[in-house]
Amino acid sequence: MKTVSVNDILTSNVNLFTFVSGDRNLTVNNISTPEQMEEQSLVFISKPEHIAHCFSKKPKVVISPPQLLNLFNMPVSFTLLTAENFKSALNAVLPLFDDKHEKFNYQIHPSAIISTNVILGKNVKIGPFSYIGENVTIGDNTIVGPNCVIERKATIGNSSILHASIYLGSHCEIGSHCEVHPHTSIGSDGFGYYTDQNYHHHKIPQIGKVVIEDRVEIGSNCCFDRATITETRIKKGSKIDNLCHFAHNCSLGENSLIAAGFFVAGSTHLGHRFTTGGNSVVSTHLNICDGVTLAGRSTVTNDVVEAGQYGGYPLQKIKDALKTISSLTKLVEMRKQLSKIIATLNIKE
Template identity: 40%
Template sequence: MPQSVQTSQLKELAANPHFSSYLQFISGQDKTSAELAVEPGRSGPQKMSFVSTEEQWNQAVQNQVSILIAHEKLSPKDRRVDSSISLFATSNMPATFAIVLPLFDQKKSRFRPGIHPTAAIDPSAQISPEVRIGAFVVIGPDAIIEEGAMIGAQTVVEKGASVGAKTILHSQVFVGADCKVGRFCEIHPHTTIGADGFGFVPGPDSRMHKIPQLGIVVIEDFVEIGANCAIDRATLGETRIGEGTKFDNLCHVAHNCKIGKHNVFAGGFFVAGSTNIGDHCVFGGSVAVGDHISIADRVTVGGRSAVTKSIRQSGTYAGYPLESFTAAKRTLANSTYVSDLRKQVSEIRKHLKLGDKRSSAAKENK
């Protein structure tokens, strides 16, 4: 059954000093409730909607939405709505999503209470009360699953690994031997924590010889990792993901990296081994970071950039080679004129009878 959210609950949020600066109650009855949060076009009784435009406002009001959260630019305090509608104003819509939508989140209902009879749990594993363990889960010897953890079907937690309290491992997640996942984390399907790092060395026989990867991965508290990601175990020591850091889908962190706290990595982020990234950084989609690099705190890197050298100062960067964001925009704008410039230079050379001065490599490749 849908979870009903009442106006009184939202009023409590609005009264909280942490949220009151951007969520304000305007009017409505405490018992007015909503079972779903929906876009304005699907709004109606027993539903909540968020509106930022005049069109969205009209849709929600005409559909008799039960709870309406409107951006303050619509001046909701100056408007009249039916007494059946509970009205709130916000100055920050994304932040309001973050504090209101958890009231509707029924993720826990995806996981069957208790331990599924098909789960294979080693007798030496420590399983705390109130865990939810799905079908065909495998938990190895001496593994630790703390209270309130939820583990989806066909997930593997190997020997000596640990999963912290209230952490969610979705279906088909792999947590390698002795790796540690903290409290209140969420790891999405098909993600691997603790596969071997990519370590090989050429031998005298000209063959590649594997370097055993003997370290572990440590995921600190409140980390979220999207689907189809890979966090490799260290050669020695640990690969570490700092508290509160968030990864989108399809990200890769190589062995022995140290990722700081409260960073955000968009889809397709790759970082090579033994790189250190500070705290409060933001990386756009498809950013590639080289090995043995250090990146300072509060660095932002634009999408499709490549980082090949250490970044010592906080700031915003982009491009390849990496530049300040302002310089990168200028470089990108100038690149559209390169073909025209080449033609113009060629015409000038012909006019001056300087001949063809292309490089020998260019001539050979012609």
Template identity: 35%
Template sequence: MHTTSSEIFLRFQDQGLISSHNGASTLITGIAPVEDCGRSDLVFIDHPKYLSLIPQNQPAAVVTTEEIANGIKPGATAILISPNVRLATALIKQAYVDRDFHHTEWPQIHPSAVVHSSVNIPEDAVIGPGVVVGANVVLGNRVALMANAVIESGAVIGDDTMLHPGCVVSHGCEIGAQVMLKAGCVIGSEGFGFAQDAQRRNYRIPHTGKVIIEDRVVIGANTTIDRGTYGATIIRSGVIIDALCHIGHNVEIGEDCIICAHTGISGSSRFGKRVIATGQTGVLDHVTVANDCVLLHRAGINNSIKEPGQYAGGPAQPLKQYLKNMAAMTRLSEMWSRLKQLEKKVAALNSGEG
């Protein structure tokens, strides 16, 4: 990284990400946390508690809110004002210090890769060691397929999509543009569908559907998404899925949802837009979750949620009700003892009346 604070301001001013630049333009050679920065680093501050570290460490520039900036004394540090410091962190780091997946230690197409002759490889694609690309796969421009990724026949991979090592995209699945599949993802494996005979022996039901992942989706390491039984499992645009999640067959996840680690969503369930499922959320099959719901504290969703809001626990309940119930849980032993005492008193009173 080698830029200046004024260059960052000019680059992001039109997007509304940086609204003003205060102080002289400074040279920036890196991005660091304010607690451990050098004098040529850019830092981000979204809380006043870090203000004392600015004169102490003297970074080259700080991105912060206008309110916090009022507490910074003028000095050698340039001040970039942003209405959304966290968003500024994301976009500035992407622009200047993100990993370049097209700059690798390997040839552009590694000689150990196996690509079917029916596949057209874009000139700007990167195909790493041990990659396997099946028949009639469509690869978009600037795709990056890292070591040992497997794309089975008939799959579609959109422009600027990156597959990390060991990813599998099964036959016929569709991956949109600017998608990131992190290491070990399995997209389009056969879903969990079986029939039993009179002796309870199991017979698998072939899944003839697919998975559709729309644009700008990020899927964490070792997450699995099952293909539809007949139709499609659909992950809408802008969705973020953490590591070690499982999405069952025929599920639909709405735009801009966030699914945190260890969440499991059973078949044919539907999430609306902007749903947040925190860690270890569990969702039964054939339920619907409304737009703008937040699922907390290992939420267990066994019935549909029809209204936006915060829900927690299992079975999931509105957050306020859940917190009251949790507070009562800590006093169950005391309440039980008092109940037994009351029962004895009632029994004694009844005995005296007799």
């Protein structure tokens, strides 16, 4: 981790942090959790029961909500700051310690292959053994990691990061301020075939593209198939976990959250703010309205026309889905009881 001073933290967001006591010039190079607090580290304390650890474990810097301030036995031996919005405080502090992007310590690596008519913006970094095809455009401050393939006429916006071993197919687009994690494929062919009378399967050419809009983050080992004719589109602000598959001609609405292992079949349109737990599946040629949340392991086989929380298979409103799941564990006993009732009443099948 990087070495960070208390002043660095205070100036990272002047409206967020309040200095209470200690040394503004103190430096720290480690963050620990309240449960695994380490000496000489910075720690965020949000629960009263963790305050006692601050006096036995001896951290250097403690950041706490102001509501807990009266629980500290002043004066304290560590530097103490308060932050009203705890999640915003985490988002401000953690990047100060983050040195993982320093692994991109090159500009254009000598082993990278840059084809003709490529437009590179300012301060573009391209890693070892990456291939940039003809007529590709890459915006300012964008990083392309090692072993990436960017095919002809693809475009990448400004300040985006493609980690190692990314495939971006021809004519496909990635916007600005995006991040794509290793081993993800954007623009592979959609799964389109027709079967003749002899049961031979013939591939339908997939000549569309994939468009990833601005501020999208994509996890590792995801697949986004190019459309048959038009486009597969992931709209701005969406965040997608690892091991997800988006089939051809799909679209995902703005500011959606997709947990790992999500699959959506072809030509389905997911609305804005679509949120799903892991291992959920949405079938083909469906329309899901804005503001829908799916519980993990849900399966959707029909259109969803009303915003809300859903779960299970077949899909139900979340309250009903939870009741169904609860009932499943009692089915064996219910069958036994039903058999006794049938026998008692002498009901013939």
